[in-house]
Amino acid sequence: MGHSTNPRRAVSTAALVGLAATMLMPVAAVATPPTNESGIAQETSRVEEDLGPTMTGYGSASVGYTTDPDGRNIGLFVSTGSPSAFSAVDIETGERLLEYDIDGFGVQIWEFVTAPDGDVYFGATKTGEVFQYDVENNELNVIAVEPFGQTHFFGAAAGSDGRIYFGTYRDGKVISYEPSADEWRDYGSVLDGAMYVRSIDVDDEYIYAGTGTTVGVVQIDIETGAMSEIELPTAAQDEQFVQDLSVRGDYVFARMSDAVLHVYSLAQEAWIEEIPRAAGQDLSPVVTTIDSGVERREALIPMQLSDGLAFDIDTGETREISFGHRGQKRSFGLLELSAEGFPGETLVTATDEGTFYAWNPETGATSTFEPDVAPSRYLIRSLGVGPQGDIWTGGYASPPGLARTDADTGESIVYPTRTGQPEEIVAHGDYLVAGMYTRARLHAYDTTQSWSWGSNPRTDIRLGEEQDRPLALASAGDVVAVGTMPTYGTLGGALSLFDPESGDVDVFRNVVNDQTVLSLAYRGGLIYGGTGIWGGIGVEPSTTEGHLFVFDPATSEVVYSGVPVPGAENVSALTFDNDGNLWGFTANELFKFDPTTREVVLTERYFDFDDSSIYATGRELFWHEGKLVGSSNNQLFEIDPETLEMTVLFDDAYGLAIDRNGSYYYARQANLYRWVEPELVCSQTLTDTVNGGLTVAAGDVACLEGARVNGGITVGVGGALLVDDSSIRGGVSTTDARSVQIRDSEIRGAVTVTGTQDETVLSGNTVRGSLECSENSSQPHHEGSLNTVTGSAGGQCAVLVPVEDDSPNLLVNAGFEEGADVTDIPGWSLRWPASAHYVSLTDERSSDGIRSLHVRDTSTSGGGGLVSDSVPVEAGATYEFSFDQYRIDGRLAPTIFFDDADGDVVDQSYELVEPTLDTWERTDLRFEVPEGAVAARVMIYSSSGIVGESFVDNVYFGVPGGLGDG
Numbered sequence: 003m004g005h006s007t008n009p010r011r012a013v014s015t016a017a018l019v020g021l022a023a024t025m026l027m028p029v030a031a032v033a034t035p036p037t038n039e040s041g042i043a044q045e046t047s048r049v050e051e052d053l054g055p056t057m058t059g060y061g062s063a064s065v066g067y068t069t070d071p072d073g074r075n076i077g078l079f080v081s082t083g084s085p086s087a088f089s090a091v092d093i094e095t096g097e098r099l100l101e102y103d104i105d106g107f108g109v110q111i112w113e114f115v116t117a118p119d120g121d122v123y124f125g126a127t128k129t130g131e132v133f134q135y136d137v138e139n140n141e142l143n144v145i146a147v148e149p150f151g152q153t154h155f156f157g158a159a160a161g162s163d164g165r166i167y168f169g170t171y172r173d174g175k176v177i178s179y180e181p182s183a184d185e186w187r188d189y190g191s192v193l194d195g196a197m198y199v200r201s202i203d204v205d206d207e208y209i210y211a212g213t214g215t216t217v218g219v220v221q222i223d224i225e226t227g228a229m230s231e232i233e234l235p236t237a238a239q240d241e242q243f244v245q246d247l248s249v250r251g252d253y254v255f256a257r258m259s260d261a262v263l264h265v266y267s268l269a270q271e272a273w274i275e276e277i278p279r280a281a282g283q284d285l286s287p288v289v290t291t292i293d294s295g296v297e298r299r300e301a302l303i304p305m306q307l308s309d310g311l312a313f314d315i316d317t318g319e320t321r322e323i324s325f326g327h328r329g330q331k332r333s334f335g336l337l338e339l340s341a342e343g344f345p346g347e348t349l350v351t352a353t354d355e356g357t358f359y360a361w362n363p364e365t366g367a368t369s370t371f372e373p374d375v376a377p378s379r380y381l382i383r384s385l386g387v388g389p390q391g392d393i394w395t396g397g398y399a400s401p402p403g404l405a406r407t408d409a410d411t412g413e414s415i416v417y418p419t420r421t422g423q424p425e426e427i428v429a430h431g432d433y434l435v436a437g438m439y440t441r442a443r444l445h446a447y448d449t450t451q452s453w454s455w456g457s458n459p460r461t462d463i464r465l466g467e468e469q470d471r472p473l474a475l476a477s478a479g480d481v482v483a484v485g486t487m488p489t490y491g492t493l494g495g496a497l498s499l500f501d502p503e504s505g506d507v508d509v510f511r512n513v514v515n516d517q518t519v520l521s522l523a524y525r526g527g528l529i530y531g532g533t534g535i536w537g538g539i540g541v542e543p544s545t546t547e548g549h550l551f552v553f554d555p556a557t558s559e560v561v562y563s564g565v566p567v568p569g570a571e572n573v574s575a576l577t578f579d580n581d582g583n584l585w586g587f588t589a590n591e592l593f594k595f596d597p598t599t600r601e602v603v604l605t606e607r608y609f610d611f612d613d614s615s616i617y618a619t620g621r622e623l624f625w626h627e628g629k630l631v632g633s634s635n636n637q638l639f640e641i642d643p644e645t646l647e648m649t650v651l652f653d654d655a656y657g658l659a660i661d662r663n664g665s666y667y668y669a670r671q672a673n674l675y676r677w678v679e680p681e682l683v684c685s686q687t688l689t690d691t692v693n694g695g696l697t698v699a700a701g702d703v704a705c706l707e708g709a710r711v712n713g714g715i716t717v718g719v720g721g722a723l724l725v726d727d728s729s730i731r732g733g734v735s736t737t738d739a740r741s742v743q744i745r746d747s748e749i750r751g752a753v754t755v756t757g758t759q760d761e762t763v764l765s766g767n768t769v770r771g772s773l774e775c776s777e778n779s780s781q782p783h784h785e786g787s788l789n790t791v792t793g794s795a796g797g798q799c800a801v802l803v804p805v806e807d808d809s810p811n812l813l814v815n816a817g818f819e820e821g822a823d824v825t826d827i828p829g830w831s832l833r834w835p836a837s838a839h840y841v842s843l844t845d846e847r848s849s850d851g852i853r854s855l856h857v858r859d860t861s862t863s864g865g866g867g868l869v870s871d872s873v874p875v876e877a878g879a880t881y882e883f884s885f886d887q888y889r890i891d892g893r894l895a896p897t898i899f900f901d902d903a904d905g906d907v908v909d910q911s912y913e914l915v916e917p918t919l920d921t922w923e924r925t926d927l928r929f930e931v932p933e934g935a936v937a938a939r940v941m942i943y944s945s946s947g948i949v950g951e952s953f954v955d956n957v958y959f960g961v962p963g964g965l966g967d968g
Contacts, residue, residue, distance in 0.1 A: 049680045055379035055672040056405035056414040057397045058083075062375075064283060065352040066114025066122045067335020070137045075337045078122055078135055079356055080104065080111040082399040083378025084671035086126075088142065090135065091373035093350065093358050094340060098374040102142050105129070107671055108381040108398045113158040113283070114333065115166060117181065123166045125155025132168070132179070150177055150188045157202030157212070157247065161224070167209055169199025176202065176211050176222060189227050192220040197540045201247035203254075203284075210254055212244025215491025215540030219244055219256055219266075235273040238264055242490040242540075248285040250301040251315035255285055263303065265318075275318070279306040286334040286349050288315055293323075293366035302349060302361075304331040326368035327351070327359040343367040379672035382656070384619065386427025386475075388434050389449050391662025395674060396424025396436060404436060407674060409661035414674070417453050419445070421461065425619065428475035430482045431860035432839055433502040434459075437472020441465075442486050444472065446502035450839075460505060467509045469496050470538055473619065476522035476529070478555065479891060480862045480949040483529050485519025493537035493544060495519045497529070497553055503863060513560050514549045521621075523576040523584065525597065526891055526919045528561070529553040530584055532573025536614065548573040550586065550595065566593045566602045571613040575623035575632060579643065580847060582920030587623045587632055589613040592641060606646045611635045622658040627780070631666065633658035638668055638677075651677065679760055682722050682741060695732060698723055698739075706747075714751055717742065720759075733771060745785075752793065755782065764789055764802050775799035781852060783845065786821045801851045810964040812873035813940070816957045817851045818843055824855075830868050833941060837866025840944055847953055849886040849922045854955040857894060859944035865895075867943030872901060873959065875931045875938045882962040883940050884926040885954050889917050892950015896927060897943045900935035908935045912943065922955075928962060 059081070066078030074092050076099065081087045086109040090100040106129045114124045122135040123145075130148035132155065135141075157169035166179045174196040176189040189209070192199060195216035203210050209222040210232075217239065219232040238258045246257040254266040263280035266273050286302035291312065300312040302323065309325035331351040337360075339348045344362045352358045356375035361368050380397035388394050393407040395414075403419030404427075422438030422445070429435075434447040436459075447459035455461075465472075465486060474485030484498040495518035496511040513519065514533045521532035531551045535543040548571055552562035566573060570588035577585050584595040590609040593602050611634070623632040630641040638655040641648050655668035655675070665678040684705035688696075695713025698704045700720035706728040714732030717723045717739040725744040733751030736742050742755050743763040752771035755762055755778060762775065762782035772793035775782050784802045789795075795803045805817070814829030821827030824841050832838060844856040859865060875881060883898055897912035909932045917923035931938070942954050958965055 048677050051412065051676050051678055053407060053412045053414065053674045053676060056382065056395045056407060056674050057380040057403075057416055057672075058377050059380060059397075059416075060355040060375060060377055061380075061399055062332060062352075062354055062356065063110045063399075064113045064124075065332035065358075066116065066124065066135070067333070067337060067350060068116050068120045068122050068135070068137050069337060070120070070140065073338075073340075074099075075335075075339065075350070076137065077335075077350075077352060077358060077373060077375075078114055078124075079352070079375040080109075080124075081356075081376060081378035082108055082110045082380075084108060084381040084398075085378070086110070087376040087378040088133075089374075089376035090140065090142075091375055093337070093371050093373055096371065096373040098376065100140055100142065101376045104131070110399060112156045115158040115160045116335070117160050117164050117166065118162065119164065121181070123160070123179070124158060125168050125170075127154045127156075127171075130154070134181075145179070145184075146186070149179075149186050150175065152177065156198060156200050159202045159204040159209070161204050162206060165224075167202055167204055169202040169211055171199075172197045174199055174213060176209055189222055189229075192222065192229055193218045193231065198243065200243045200245060201256075203247050203249040205249050210247055210249055212247035212256055214243035214259075215538070217241050217244060217258075219247065219254065232266065235264055235276075237276070238262065242492075242538075246283050248301070250285055250288055250313070251299070253313075253315060253318075255303070255313075257282065261306065265313075277303065277311070277320070280304065281306045281328075281330045283331065283333050285313070286351075287336050289336065289347065289349060289363040291363040293363060294321065300363075302334070304329070304351075306330075323361070324366065324368070325351075325359060325361045326370065327353070330354070331359075339369075341369060344369070381672050382669035382674060384424050384427055384436075385657040385659040385667055385669065385674075386434075386436075387429055387659050387661060388427075389429040389432050393659050393661050393667045393674070393676075394427045394434060394436075395669070396427060399423060407667070409663050409665070412676070417447075418455065419461075420455060425471050425473055426475045428477060428482060430477040430502060431858075433482075433860075435475060435482050435500070435502060437475055437484060437486075439471045441489075442469035442472055442484075444482075444484065444500055444507070446500075446505075448502075460502075463500065463505060463507055465496065465498050465507060465509050467496055467511045468492050468494070469498075469509070469511075473518065473520055474522040474531070476524050477860060478522075478524035478529050479527065480860055481555070483522045483524060483531075485522050485531060487518040487536075488538045490538040491540040493517075493541055495533070495537070497522075497531060499555060501862075503861060508558070510553070510558065513553060514551055514563055516544045517549060520548075520572055520574050521576045521586070523578055524891070525578050525582060525584070527554070527556065528597075529555060530576055530597075532576050532586055534572030534574070536571070543571075547571065548588065550576075552597075552600070562600050564600075564602075566595060567591045567605055574621035574634070577623045577625050577630070579625045579630075580628075585623060585625070585630055585643075587621065587634060589621070589634055592630070592646070604646075608639075608648050609634065609637065620657050624658070624660055626660055627664065631658065631660065633668065638666070682724060684724070703740075746787075753799075755799070758782075762798075764799065769793070772796070773799045773802065775802075781845070783852060784819065786819070786823075786827075786843070786853075788820055805851070809958070809966075810960040811958050812960045813870050813957055817848075817955055818853050818855050819851050824868060827868075829871050831871070833867045833869045833943070836864065837868065839864070840866035841868050841942070844953070847888060849888070849955040851955070854886075854888075854953045855942055856951075856953055857942060857944050858951045859892070859949050862947055862949060865943065865945040865948065867897070867941045869899070869939050869941040870957075870959070872905075872937040872939050875900070875935060877931050877933050877935055880928055880930050880962060881938065881959060882926060882928055882964065883957075883959050884924060884965070885942070885957040886922050887915065887917050887925050888922050888953040888955075889919050890951040890953075891919075892916075892944075892952070893948055894950065894952055894954070895943045895945040895948055896925070897941040898927075898929050899939045899941070900932055901937045901939065902934050903936050905937075908932055912945070914948070 085103040088102040120137040130153040132146040152170040154171040196213035198214040201212035241258040243259040248255040263277040265275040281304040303311040311320045358371040383398040384396035404417040407414045424436045426437040436445045442465040444463040445459040469486040470489040471487040481499040493516040498509045517533035550566045575587040593605045638652045687705045688709040698717040698721035703722040706725040709728045717736035719738040722740040738757040746766045755775045758778040765785040766787035769791045773795040775798040848854040
């Protein structure tokens with residue numbers, strides 16, 4: 003039956019769409035104020051920055067070939083991206099003749115097909131558009147949109163009569179188009195259960211359709227539409243797809259998803275040969291070859307490990323050929339080249355990055371062409387945080403693969419990969435681990451070394467067990483926990499444990515039967531996972547509710563499994579708060595889980611989204627600065643854990659990652675954005691003497707650099723004060739200021755800081771008066787340089803001054819409050835330079851003051867620690883070595899060194915300590931000083947073979963009981 007099409011849309015050479023140059027520097031944008039659930043605008047000083055696309059490049063799933071009336075040989079190329087970039091190029095001269103942006107997110111073109119008149123047709127995934135490239139007019143036309151309701155086009159073929167045939171997903175149909183009559187025909191779904199017609203070819207009588215994930219080859223009568231299945235050989239029946247299908251002479255060639263090419267004889271009605279390690283996409287057209295000295299009619303077969311094979315369609319024999327390129331080839335064209343040594347018609351093919359290769363069947367001559375194909379901006383598929391706190395993104399349908407965005411500058415650098423699509427990214431010690439689709443591959447990059455594809459990252463890890471997409475990654479002690487979705491048409495995901503150092507991996511399939519592992523978190527030696535009911539594309543779920551499970555790596559057992567939110571299909575995101583409570587998010591609900599009682603203690607519903615449509619990626623949940631920050635269905639939100647009030651920041655933001663500076667990152671198509679505290683720009687800069695004091699009004703930013711103010715300073719609501727190395731001959735009073743930052747200055751008067759909206763810093767100052775801080779939005783900080791105050795210090799600023807310590811503690815800076823970082827900290831030093839990979843100063847939590855020492859060791863082969871300066875001891879005496887420890891996981895090995903008068907170690911000793919999880923607990927050790935020792939040093943240490951994470955504060959070394967009961 004006929005089917006009318008939508009009106010054609012033409013893109014001529016006079017209306018080319020240019021692709022703007024990629025800009026990776028941040029561009030500030032004005033953000034709409036966020037709203038809460040009721041739509042009430044919330045006050046915020048943050049702004050949105052558009053950092054631009056993180057990756058651009060070339061990646062076409064197929065290539066088209068034709069010749070225009072002037073004899074120009076034209077290649078058609080679509081770089082998948084956002085948008086996808088179509089270009090028509092002169093293969094020989096390299097000139098770009100036409101360019102067009104195909105709107106949509108990650109639209110792919112899986113096959114171009116050239117009609118007898120030279121026009122080229124292709125259908126798009128996702129948008130359902132069908133295009134015609136009019137070769138005579140160098141014009142691209144949209145000839146239909148979603149014919150017969152089809153939204154995804156895969157295989158395509160042209161009959162000798164000019165009819166064009168397409169295979170589709172998700173109805174698994176074959177449809178055809180008659181250009182001369184502008185009519186469509188629907189042959190219908192070709193095989194029960196098959197959602198894909200992945201590949202297709204045609205001869206004068208029949209259409210041949212290769213299907214998936216119910217796999218088969220179906221022969222369809224062109225005129226009557228009658229269908230019959232050609233039963234696949236036994237070895238191919240368990241595959242997911244007939245990836246490529248070609249009819250050449252009396253043979254049908256079916257390349258399966260395991261890369262085995264099966265050859266079917268139409269004359270014998272039997273499968274007669276298997277050719278392993280075949281590469282995509284199709285076989286070449288049949289050509290007459292004489293390069294071997296014998297005239298043959300052959301079709302070329304792309305091969306993974308060689309240039310290719312030539313298959314003689316008369317004898318069935320194969321031979322090796324030298325094409326000049328091995329591996330996948332993006333279809334073939336048969337063109338007459340102008341270059342010498344290429345008589346008659348020459349076979350031309352291309353790579354996915356737009357390099358074209360030519361092979362002449364008469365002479366065997368080869369040539370390479372690099373035409374100006376249009377690049378695209380890659381859709382951002384995944385976001386994660388690297389070991390240094392920068393943001394990493396993964397590109398859809400990559401390469402180029404991965405990009406790192408500097409948390410300070412916003413600049414992006416591409417780290418090129420050659421295989422796979424990064425589905426998830428996580429930091430594990432110094433390693434960046436990316437989970438790659440397809441075949442559930444893992445890439446592990448040692449960030450302390452240079453990126454060198456083939457050696458660093460290591461790329462040889464495949465999980466197997468029918469796993470396909472690593473959707474969840476979590477650093478879990480000395481391994482990375484990996485949650486995966488199974489391959490197409492299959493149920494039953496897996497939890498895997500991967501050691502990036504050794505490459506060892508253990509796979510545990512069906513930790514929850516027939517479900518995919520979507521989210522992971524780790525605490526106290528246990529792995530917590532969330533699952534979803536869906537499996538690989540092309541199969542219906544067998545269960546109805548997503549689960550929360552707890553897995554013990556020590557026993558390789560699931561020790562708990564349950565449904566946290568009845569009716570929810572997917573448990574999509576998990577995170578722990580600072581008290582050890584587990585929070586999770588489905589598509590619509592928040593829940594809180596008590597790991598001790600293993601009970602869900604609360605749930606709260608916020609949205610009403612279709613759970614099944616967005617289960618795979620883009621949902622995140624983090625505990626950050628006392629609140630929950632998350633993303634679901636493009637809603638980026640914050641939740642107050644006490645009131646459970648949600649504030650939706652954006653309703654068009656994909657994914658979420660939080661950098662070392664606390665900025666939020668998310669994507670819109672190919673562009674990366676961040677939600678960040680803006681830099682303060684001085685509205686007035688004072689460097690000389692200011693008489694009569696200073697008043698900073700709302701909206702003003704007063705900057706003092708080496709200035710002297712004769713009088714006090716008052717900062718009003720919304721004003722900001724930045725002072726460095728200055729003298730203030732009076733007090734300082736601020737109320738509801740935007741920011742207050744005073745460093746290395748003298749203040750002759752009282753300082754009162756109240757209600758500051760953003761950052762408050764008081765660092766290295768001398769205050770001749772009192773210091774009082776209250777109701778500031780965040781804890782005021784000393785940045786490692788305490789203040790000297792002659793009066794009292796109270797409120798939030800009580801911890802910004804030295805602690806009056808009359809205890810017999812021999813250690814300096816026992817609470818780690820002073821010092822810029824672990825490489826420059828009074829009273830302490832790194833045991834070895836590499837120790838900086840394991841210990842750091844943090845204000846994430848402390849038992850007293852602002853800061854503590856964070857020890858995090860994920861390596862079983864390395865370790866490090868922070869060692870105190872030497873202090874005097876008396877031989878034969880007993881000393882106490884004690885500290886506060888907040889243990890997240892694993893153990894510490896606190897160590898003491900006893901030195902002689904020459905500084906040589908007389909003896910050393912350590913203890914393995916493992917206090918209660920998720921609470922501050924005091925560890926008290928006693929050591930007797932050996933003969934010959936005159937000094938001691940203590941070390942907070944995680945040794946080789948020990949992994950874990952702890953926070954340490956208030957270290958004491960001195961006479962036993964010197965701290966009293968506290």
